[in-house]
Amino acid sequence: MSNEITLDAIDRDILFHLRQDGRLTNVELARRVGLTPPPCLRRVRRLEEAGVITGYRAVVDHQVLGAGLEVIVSIEVSVSDLKTLEGLERTIAAYEEVVEFRRLFATPDYHLRVLVADYAAYERFQTEKIIGIPGVARVISQPTMKKIKVLG
The missing domain is CATH 1.10.10.10 (Winged helix-like DNA-binding domain superfamily/Winged helix DNA-binding domain)
Known part of the structure; x- marks a missing residue:
């Protein structure tokens, strides 16, 4: 049904x-x-x-709120045990900077949209919050140049 x-x-x-x-x-x-x-x-x-x-x-216009830099982040993991993956997902989902978080079927394993004030803030976010999470093998960051279409 x-x-x-x-x-x-x-x-x-x-x-x-x-x-x-x-x-x-x-x-x-x-x-x-x-x-x-x-x-x-x-x-x-x-x-x-x-x-x-x-x-x-x-x-919300995040730029007006001081979070004008949007970064698309791809994360590849080095583990496959469910407990570690669930911990990674709980940790990342709790971050205020992460406004979208998806697990993918292919490589990369995860896709994030991150909003921060500027490049220095993103560097802190990546180095202090993402890189040390157990299971994270690779982080690929792509700053957004321009939003063409956004659906609600």
């Missing part, structure tokens, strides 16, 4: 508009998708209950 939900064109339109502005009122959202407010609200609630919409959040 599948947990998938079937979306029609109106559902997809609702998702499009909420991705653009999650603070839209139901009245404005209904107007944009061509519905009256009650059926629009029912559709949004159905999308929430089905787990299609998992939350609403603020999009």
